[in-house]
Amino acid sequence: MLNSADLQALAITLQLAALSTAVLLVLGTPLAWWLARTRSHWKPAIDALVALPLVLPPTVLGFYLLIAMGPDGPLGAFMTAIGGQPLAFSFAGLVIGSVIYSLPFVVQPLQDAFSRMGQGPLDAAATLGAGRMDRWLSVVLPLARPGYITAGVLGFAHTLGEFGVVLMIGGNIPGSTRVLSVAIYDHVETLEYGRAHLLSGVLLLLSFALLLAVYRANRRFRMMRP
Amino acid sequence: MLTGIRKLSAAMALLLCCLTAQADELHLAVASNFSAPARSLAAAFERHSGHRTVISSGSTGKLYAQIVNGAPYDIFLAADSRRPALLEAGGRTVPGSRRTYALGRLAVWSREPGYVPATGMPAATSFGRLAIANPELAPYGDAAREVLQNLGLWKQLQGKIVRGESIGQTYQFIASGNARLGFIARSQLPQQQGSAWLVPEQLHTPIQQQLVMLTDSAAARAFLHYLQQADARRLIRQSGYNPAANDHAQLR
Known part of the structure; x- marks a missing residue:
């Protein structure tokens, strides 16, 4: 069965996925809302930026992040200015990396849900005297529920399998940045194929179960727009 | 069709x-x-x-x-x-x-000129992160571990060591400044850039x-x-x- 080092990697992975998904749902909501409503000529550019992690190799993201987190990079300079710890090789750094890496998987389903509901229900609620907050809580959120389920599960599942970014900025520290995919990679490299099989199986089943949950909860789920 | x-x-x-x-x-x-x-x-x-x-x-x-x-x-x-x-x-x-x-030969390298003395490791209090290749995966990482053990620094530095999956990635960690110094292959050592200690052969088993x-x-x-x-x-x-x-x- 899984030994303690592998269990630790699994725990780190689940924490990373959960925290990143939570951050993404909070940050993704206003962004997706704006993208679904705006007529700004910036919209195509922002759409493209959000979709970039879908097509960029994770190594490219990781490479830029590594440079950005270094002492010469903007993130590194910012952390020094506020007296914080450097982000590279830390769990916090991985969360930042994962948020960027999984951004489209959360923003796009939300954006879809928001545009599909249209302006009608909101206007109706406003006519009935519902305030801004009330409209959000009793109209938007229930209508966008399938979008939130899709966004949450996809963001979580995508972060579970994250490898290239973590490899570039993680530093493979047990108990802090050594995630499941990196542990699998190490096992393959050191010819421990048995343990690699076991961990890969865990990741495969977990990912399948999550996707199955999305498809069952949301039969009308559509694949991501490019 | x-x-x-x-x-x-x-x-x-x-x-x-x-x-x-x-x-x-x-x-x-x-x-x-x-x-x-x-x-x-x-x-x-x-x-x-x-x-x-x-x-x-x-x-x-x-x-x-x-x-x-x-x-x-x-x-x-x-x-x-x-x-x-x-x-x-x-x-x-x-x-x-x-x-x-x-x-293969090892070198301790930093991109900062004048930081790594030509004769050995700088004081452990002067750096936050030391990059080595993962000793489980890469022979150069294994040799780096051996050097640190022979210098009596391995246990003491555990909290500061970050591991690259290869000696190439280890180089990147140092070159980007995310680790102040680290062990790289002598073959990777950039000409006239930063500072380095060429690790003597007797400190590790030949790679x-x-x-x-x-x-x-x-x-x-x-x-x-x-x-x-x-x-x-x-x-x-x-x-x-x-x-x-x-x-x-x-x-x-």
Whole structure:
């Protein structure tokens, strides 16, 4: 069965996925809302930026992040200015990396849900005297529920399998940045194929179960727009 | 529709026959740390011999897994002696072909000029992160661990060590400034940039980079022969390695 080092990697992975998904749902909501409503000529550019992690190799993201987190990079300079710890090789750094890496998987389903509901229900609620907050809580959120389920599960599942970014900025520290995919990679490299099989199986089943949950909860789920 | 499929299969057949037509080239599988010298060696070998070479580089572990699963390489230049020995034990090599082609050397490097003294490690209190290659994966990481153990620093530095998956990634951690210093291969040491300590040989077991022949051909034998010639050995030395002692029996 899984030994303690592998269990630790699994725990780190689940924490990373959960925290990143939570951050993404909070940050993704206003962004997706704006993208679904705006007529700004910036919209195509922002759409493209959000979709970039879908097509960029994770190594490219990781490479830029590594440079950005270094002492010469903007993130590194910012952390020094506020007296914080450097982000590279830390769990916090991985969360930042994962948020960027999984951004489209959360923003796009939300954006879809928001545009599909249209302006009608909101206007109706406003006519009935519902305030801004009330409209959000009793109209938007229930209508966008399938979008939130899709966004949450996809963001979580995508972060579970994250490898290239973590490899570039993680530093493979047990108990802090050594995630499941990196542990699998190490096992393959050191010819421990048995343990690699076991961990890969865990990741495969977990990912399948999550996707199955999305498809069952949301039969009308559509694949991501490019 | 049907004609489309016919056209497609004709194209596929053409592609396949072109791919197989190149099969008499010498295909080298090279550990990443040696890929730059291997390219120069292969270019010189092509000029000398008229044989053509193709190089695939990757980590020794990955190349090993590919070879075990049937990858079509003729010679495997690994970063260690363990994987070549395993292949030999598994009967996947030309018997008697395993030999050391280069001895790897370590350097402690920082991109900051004047930081690493030429004589040893800077004080442990002066840095936050020390990068090494993962000792479980990379022979250079294993050697780095040995150096730190011999200096009595290994336990003390545990909280500061970050591990790159390869010596190439370790270099990147230091070059980007995310780690103030670290252990890299001497072959990676940039000319006149930053500061470095060339780790003396007696602080770690020699990093024996070994090769094995996977298929027996005139071209493969010619390449092994070329590696023992003076100009090949000079090139290996210029790349930051010690050439292996020239005491191997010639392949018969």
